[in-house]
Amino acid sequence: MERRRFLSKFMSIAASATVVSGFFKRAVARTDGYDPKGHYYGMGIQIDKCIGCGKCVEACKEENNVPKEPFFFRTWVERYVIKKDGETSVQNTDMRIERSNEVFTERDILRSFFVPKLCNQCDNPPCVQVCPVGATFKTEDGVILVDDERCVGCRYCIQACPYGARYLHPERETADKCTFCYHRITKGMLPACVEVCPSQARIFGDVKSSASPLGRFKRMNKLHVLKPSLNTEPKVSYSGLDGEVR
Amino acid sequence: MKMFLQKMPDALKRVLAVFVLVAAAAVLVRVVLPASLTDSRLHIKSTVEREMAHPVRYAGSEACADCHEEYKVKQGGYHKNLSCETCHGAAKEHSENPSELKPKLPRMREFCAGCHTYNPSRPSGFPQVNPAAHNPLKVCVECHNPHDPKPTRTPQECSACHAEIARTKELSPHAQLECTNCHTVPQEHKLAPRSVRAGIPSERSFCGKCHSKDSGRKEAPKVDFLTHGEKYLCWQCHYPHMPEVQ
Numbered sequence: 001m002e003r004r005r006f007l008s009k010f011m012s013i014a015a016s017a018t019v020v021s022g023f024f025k026r027a028v029a030r031t032d033g034y035d036p037k038g039h040y041y042g043m044g045i046q047i048d049k050c051i052g053c054g055k056c057v058e059a060c061k062e063e064n065n066v067p068k069e070p071f072f073f074r075t076w077v078e079r080y081v082i083k084k085d086g087e088t089s090v091q092n093t094d095m096r097i098e099r100s101n102e103v104f105t106e107r108d109i110l111r112s113f114f115v116p117k118l119c120n121q122c123d124n125p126p127c128v129q130v131c132p133v134g135a136t137f138k139t140e141d142g143v144i145l146v147d148d149e150r151c152v153g154c155r156y157c158i159q160a161c162p163y164g165a166r167y168l169h170p171e172r173e174t175a176d177k178c179t180f181c182y183h184r185i186t187k188g189m190l191p192a193c194v195e196v197c198p199s200q201a202r203i204f205g206d207v208k209s210s211a212s213p214l215g216r217f218k219r220m221n222k223l224h225v226l227k228p229s230l231n232t233e234p235k236v237s238y239s240g241l242d243g244e245v246r
Numbered sequence: 247m248k249m250f251l252q253k254m255p256d257a258l259k260r261v262l263a264v265f266v267l268v269a270a271a272a273v274l275v276r277v278v279l280p281a282s283l284t285d286s287r288l289h290i291k292s293t294v295e296r297e298m299a300h301p302v303r304y305a306g307s308e309a310c311a312d313c314h315e316e317y318k319v320k321q322g323g324y325h326k327n328l329s330c331e332t333c334h335g336a337a338k339e340h341s342e343n344p345s346e347l348k349p350k351l352p353r354m355r356e357f358c359a360g361c362h363t364y365n366p367s368r369p370s371g372f373p374q375v376n377p378a379a380h381n382p383l384k385v386c387v388e389c390h391n392p393h394d395p396k397p398t399r400t401p402q403e404c405s406a407c408h409a410e411i412a413r414t415k416e417l418s419p420h421a422q423l424e425c426t427n428c429h430t431v432p433q434e435h436k437l438a439p440r441s442v443r444a445g446i447p448s449e450r451s452f453c454g455k456c457h458s459k460d461s462g463r464k465e466a467p468k469v470d471f472l473t474h475g476e477k478y479l480c481w482q483c484h485y486p487h488m489p490e491v492q
């Protein structure tokens with residue numbers, strides 16, 4: 001066989017094989033009625049309204065089977081106390097660890113407030129970048145999820161998250177984090193923490209829609225995000241955020 | 247076949263070997279490995295489906311409004327923005343099986359205190375009490391309807407707290423006198439009754455205004471203040487709230 005003829009035949013077969021294999025790629029289609037394309041979720045938090053009752057933490061643990069021990073949180077509330085001598089103290093309100101030096105008399109306090117925290121569902125998530133097995137990813141509707149069947153529990157993402165929003169689930173040994181209660185929001189319900197918040201400190205909605213509580217929150221308040229210098233572009237924004245909040 | 251291989255140029259044989267290896271790798275990835283490991287879209291889809299299949303525990307207050315009339319009462323009061331499940335706990339199971347699975351009914355003082363205990367970090371204006379000083383032995387629901395809580399109102403009448411004295415006084419010759427006729431009542435006494443006390447007459451001449459020989463009040467029994475019990479204050483012997491002043 002002539003070399004030229006053989007090569008041309010060989011190339012044509014190889015080319016057609018790639019084309020055919022492309023057709024075999026399984027088409028991914030959604031089976032349920034929910035269309036993630038129409039949504040892009042975010043949350044607003046009003047610091048001035050949080051009373052630090054911890055109902056959100058309780059509800060989150062109940063709704064999402066988060067271990068009850070006070071080391072595992074998908075959402076938590078921090079109490080900031082800025083003293084007159086300029087010292088700032090931060091305490092997780094749910095840790096229930098009374099440290100002798102953490103008792104404040106009202107006279108020492110310059111200002112004090114609660115900051116509810118959760119996964120910021122970053123638009124540019126560092127946790128997704130570092131995952132070596134691609135177990136964590138951003139969905140079309142902007143929520144960062146973890147595939148617990150693929151996660152190998154290496155903890156890179158826990159280290160990478162600048163907000164400390166992830167923890168290693170003690171039973172599954174995989175990374176776990178806030179999903180904005182993905183199973184609820186896709187059914188048109190509110191996340192559990194937003195549902196139970198007694199003072200409406202948390203507002204959930206679509207970041208694009210203007211005629212919604214979140215849209216109104218964004219219009220009426222001066223907003224901040226946590227650690228904006230890291231360019232993670234959080235979708236959780238805060239109003240009334242103090243400069244001391246880290 | 248042997249002839250064919252011998253005829254084939256050496257370089258082509260090597261290219262063919264590489265091609266066979268590549269093809270084998272492709273087969274391994276496409277056929278042998280499960281699709282969920284190789285196709286990121288599939289693994290994302292399965293994770294999203296698993297997340298969406300999580301059971302919902304918090305039903306949302308719209309579900310409560312269908313059966314419970316208290317919902318309407320709540321909507322008119324200060325707790326209107328509270329979700330029912332903030333206090334009653336996750337109630338999705340109750341909404342599906344209302345007769346058998348009952349939600350929580352918290353009646354302990356500690357429960358209300360979770361939000362309403364004074365804490366300098368809470369936003370100012372939020373109703374807070376010191377549970378140790380605020381009617382310590384009563385449960386909150388005895389005075390405040392949790393579905394329509396009213397802000398604490400300062401008691402306008404002394405009998406609100408001093409009911410026993412008020413009932414005794416009604417039968418005494420002093421029945422017509424207002425409490426404030428003899429007692430000085432600072433405004434703060436109504437707010438902090440134990441730390442700011444009401445005043446009692448500290449001088450004999452106070453009773454003398456009616457009971458001394460030279461007083462203008464004809465109906466009041468008269469005594470000679472110069473000879474009668476000069477060492478003592480009147481109320482150390484005569485209890486003025488008693489029906490028969492001895």
